[in-house]
Amino acid sequence: MSGAKKVKDDIAQRAAVLMHGAAEVISLPELEQRLKLGRPLRIKLGLDPTAPDLHLGHSLVLKKLRDFQRDGHTVIFLVGDFTAMIGDPTGRSETRKPLTREEISTNAETYRSQAFKILDPDRTEVRFNSEWMDEMGVRRLIQLAARQSVARMLERDDFEKRLEAEEPLFLHELLYPLIQAYDSVALGADVELGGTDQKFNLLVGRDLQRSMSHEPQIVMTMPLLEGLDGVRKMSKSLGNYVGITESADEMFGKLMSVSDTLMLRYYELLTDTPTAEIEKIRKHEIHPMEAKKRLAETIITEYHGAAAARAARHHFESRFQRGEIPRDAQVFRIASALWICELMKQLKFAPSTSEARRLLGQGAVRVDGKTITDVNFRFVPGEHEVIEVGKRRVARIKP
RNA sequence: GGAGAGGUUCCCGAGUGGCCAAAGGGAGCAGACUGUAAAUCUGCCGGCUUAUGCCUUCGGAGGUUCGAAUCCUCCCCUCUCCA
Numbered sequence: 001m002s003g004a005k006k007v008k009d010d011i012a013q014r015a016a017v018l019m020h021g022a023a024e025v026i027s028l029p030e031l032e033q034r035l036k037l038g039r040p041l042r043i044k045l046g047l048d049p050t051a052p053d054l055h056l057g058h059s060l061v062l063k064k065l066r067d068f069q070r071d072g073h074t075v076i077f078l079v080g081d082f083t084a085m086i087g088d089p090t091g092r093s094e095t096r097k098p099l100t101r102e103e104i105s106t107n108a109e110t111y112r113s114q115a116f117k118i119l120d121p122d123r124t125e126v127r128f129n130s131e132w133m134d135e136m137g138v139r140r141l142i143q144l145a146a147r148q149s150v151a152r153m154l155e156r157d158d159f160e161k162r163l164e165a166e167e168p169l170f171l172h173e174l175l176y177p178l179i180q181a182y183d184s185v186a187l188g189a190d191v192e193l194g195g196t197d198q199k200f201n202l203l204v205g206r207d208l209q210r211s212m213s214h215e216p217q218i219v220m221t222m223p224l225l226e227g228l229d230g231v232r233k234m235s236k237s238l239g240n241y242v243g244i245t246e247s248a249d250e251m252f253g254k255l256m257s258v259s260d261t262l263m264l265r266y267y268e269l270l271t272d273t274p275t276a277e278i279e280k281i282r283k284h285e286i287h288p289m290e291a292k293k294r295l296a297e298t299i300i301t302e303y304h305g306a307a308a309a310r311a312a313r314h315h316f317e318s319r320f321q322r323g324e325i326p327r328d329a330q331v332f333r334i335a336s337a338l339w340i341c342e343l344m345k346q347l348k349f350a351p352s353t354s355e356a357r358r359l360l361g362q363g364a365v366r367v368d369g370k371t372i373t374d375v376n377f378r379f380v381p382g383e384h385e386v387i388e389v390g391k392r393r394v395a396r397i398k399p
Numbered sequence: 400g401g402a403g404a405g406g407u408u409c410c411c412g413a414g415u416g417g418c419c420a421a422a423g424g425g426a427g428c429a430g431a432c433u434g435u436a437a438a439u440c441u442g443c444c445g446g447c448u449u450a451u452g453c454c455u456u457c458g459g460a461g462g463u464u465c466g467a468a469u470c471c472u473c474c475c476c477u478c479u480c481c482a
Contacts (some may be wrong), residue, residue, distance in 0.1 A: 055481065166478050229426085230437090239427085259437050289434040320435050354427085358443055362429045376449060390428075391435055 011035050019220075021269075022059070023196045024205070026219040034190055034218060043068045044189035044217070045131075046078040046180060049107035055241035056227040056299070057234035058102040060269060061193050062118040064222055066193070069123040076187055077115060077126045079108045083179060114244055117303065130368045132186045133179065138251040141175075144254035147211050148178055148204065177201045184217050191218045197233075225269055228254060230262040248304040248312035252390070255296035256316065260288045263295055271298045293311055319394075325386050329394045333381075340365070340377040343397070349389040364390050 001312045015032045020026050034041060045065055054062070065364065080122040081104045103318060114125055131240065136144075154160060162169050177200060181246035184192055184205035192202050197223050206216040224233045226241025234241045242254045256365035267278050281291040293313055318324045334367045341356035344365070357375050359365055365372045379387065381399035388394045 039410085105429060115423075168477055253435070260434095261437075263436080287434080290438070291426065294437075316435085352446065353448075354446060355444090355450095359429065364429045390430095 002127070014071060016063075018071070021064065021222070023221045023223045024199070025221075026221075030216075031191070031218045031220075031277060034215075040334070041068070041073040041190040042048060042076055042188055043073050044076045044078055044184060044187055044192040045194070046080055046192075047111060048080045048084050048085055049104050049111060052107035052110040052114075053236050053241075053243045053245070054111065055234055055236065055243045057113075057195075057227075057241065059118060059244060060222045060225055061117060061195065064193060065121065066143075066219070068120055069120045075119060075124045076189065077112070077119070077124055078183055078187065079104075079110060079111065079126065079128045080180070080183075081105075081128045082130040083176065085130075117244055128185065129179070129183050129186075130180075144178060144182060144208075145175065147208060150174070153177065177204040181205040185209055185212055185214055187215045188214070190215070191220060193220050193222065195224045195233075196221045197224060205254075211254075220333070222267060225306060226262060226265060228258055230265075232260050242299075244303055248300050248308040249315050251300050251303070252296045252309075252312040252316050253320075256292055256320075257301060258292070260292075263288065263292050267291075267295055271295065273298070325388075325394060325396070329396045330387070331396045331398055333398050335381070335399065336378070337378045337380045340367075340372065340379050341375070343379050343387065344389060347387070347393070347395050349387075349393045349395075 011032050014035055015028060018031070019028065026029060043065060045061060057068075069075055080131070081101075084104050085101065100229065108128070116124070154163065156177065157176070159169060174369075179353075180201050181204040183189075185208055189205070192205055194202050198221070202219040202221070204218060208364055210216045226232070227234035227238055227241070229240045232238055232240060236243075242251055253304075255266070264278060264282055267273050267281065293316075295326070296316075297306075297309040297313055300312055304312075315326060319326050330347075334343070334346075338346075340360065341350070341353045344350040344356040344359070345353060350359055360375050360377075361371055363373060364370050366386075367384050368386050369388075381397055384397065386394065386396055
C-alpha cells in the first residue's frame with residue numbers, strides 16, 4: 001500500500017468514527033476533504049445562555065465535540081449573548097423575555113463550567129457573538145438580510161407551522177437564523193454541530209458562508225434525546241431532564257423512572273453498549289429492572305465516577321426497594337411542636353398549606369412509618385422523628 | 400387606513416349576567432397495582448390554621464348591576480382579509 005493511499009484510508013476511517021452516532025452529516029465527502037487539510041478544524045457549537053443547566057440531551061453534542069477534540073481539532077463554544085439579549089424566540093411559539101447582560105454572563109459562566117465536565121478546556125475557545133454583532137450596525141445588518149429571501153426563511157418547519165396555525169411570527173425571528181449563520185462566517189467555522197432541530201439554521205450558515213466566499217461549513221446533526229416522559233425532547237423547561245450536575249442519587253432515581261422502551265433508546269444514545277448487548281435487553285434476556293440499573297450506573301459513572309455510581313445503586317435499593325429510611329436523609333431542626341402543614345411547607349415538601357392538606361387527605365404523609373390523615377396533626381420533635389411525603393420526600397426532624 | 404375574529408387558571412380549550420375557582424383534555428401530584436417501568440383504575444390539581452367560610456384569578460383600566468369571565472366605555476396585544 002502506498003503512503004498516499006494509507007493517508008486516504010486513515011482519513012476515511014477518522015471521518016467514519018467522527019460520524020458515528022450522528023443523525024446526519026452534510027456532507028461526508030466534504031468532511032473527508034476538510035480533514036485532509038491536516039490542520040486543526042474549527043468546530044462550532046452555539047448555545048443560548050437562557051436556561052443555564054446542561055442535561056443529558058446536551059451531552060450527546062458535547063461528547064461528539066470531545067471526539068473532535070481528541071483528534072486535535074478546536075471546539076468553539078459560542079455563547080449567543082447578543083441573541084439572548086434581544087429575546088430568543090427560536091423553537092417557541094411565544095417570545096421569551098430578554099435577559100439582562102448580568103443574567104447572561106452568569107448563565108454563560110454556568111454553561112462553561114458544566115460543559116468542561118465533558119470538553120477539554122485546552123482545546124476550547126469560548127466566544128460571544130456580541131463581539132461582532134454589537135458592532136454590526138443597521139446598514140450591514142440590512143446588507144446581510146439581503147442575502148436570503150423571505151421564502152427561503154419560511155421554509156423552516158416551525159415558521160411554516162406557525163404561519164399555518166395563524167400564530168404570531170415576528171420579523172426579528174426571521175433574522176435569527178441569519179445571525180446564527182453570520183456567527184459561522186465570523187468564526188470561520190469548518191464544522192457546526194447541533195441537534196436535528198437545528199438543521200435549518202446550520203444550513204443557512206452554509207449558504208451564507210458560500211455567498212460571502214467562505215468555505216461552507218460541514219453540518220453535523222445529533223439525534224434529539226427524548227426526556228424522561230419518553231415523548232417530548234429533553235428540556236429544562238419541560239422538567240423532563242437529567243442535569244449533568246445533579247447528584248448521583250438524583251440521577252439514579254430519575255433514570256430508574258424511565259419506561260422500558262425509553263431505556264433502550266438511552267442505551268443506544270447515551271452509552272457505548274454494543275448492539276448485541278442491547279438486543280439481549282430488548283429480548284428480555286436480562287431483567288429490565290437490572291438492565292435499567294446498569295444503564296443508570298453507566299451514565300452516572302461518566303459524571304461522578306464508578307464508586308459514586310455504585311453507591312447510588314445501593315442507596316436506591318435500600319431506599320426504594322426495601323423502603324428503608326436513608327441514614328443520610330436531610331436533617332431538619334425545629335425547637336417545638338409544629339403544625340404538620342407548616343412543617344411540610346418549611347421542608348418544601350408542599351408549596352402551600354392547601355397542597356399540604358390535600359396530601360394529608362390523600363394518605364401521602366407518613367410520620368415514623370404511620371400514615372397521618374389528621375390535618376391538625378402536630379409534629380413534636382423528640383417524640384416524632386421521620387416524616388415522609390409521597391415516595392421521594394423524606395426528612396429526619398430533630399429538636 | 401378599512402372590515403372581521405380573538406386574548407380564560409401550567410398548556411390546549413369550553414364557558415356569553417347568578418348553579419363559576421370556572422366543562423373537557425394534556426401535563427403534574429397522590430393512592431392502588433408493580434420492577435419508584437409501562438399500561439390501567441381512583442382521587443387531587445389558586446390561596447387562606449382548622450372553613451355549607453373568606454380572599455385572589457378569566458389581556459389592562461374604569462363603569463352598569465343586589466350580583467360580571469360573561470353587559471358598556473376606553474386602552475394594549477395577536478390573527479385574517481382588503482388597501
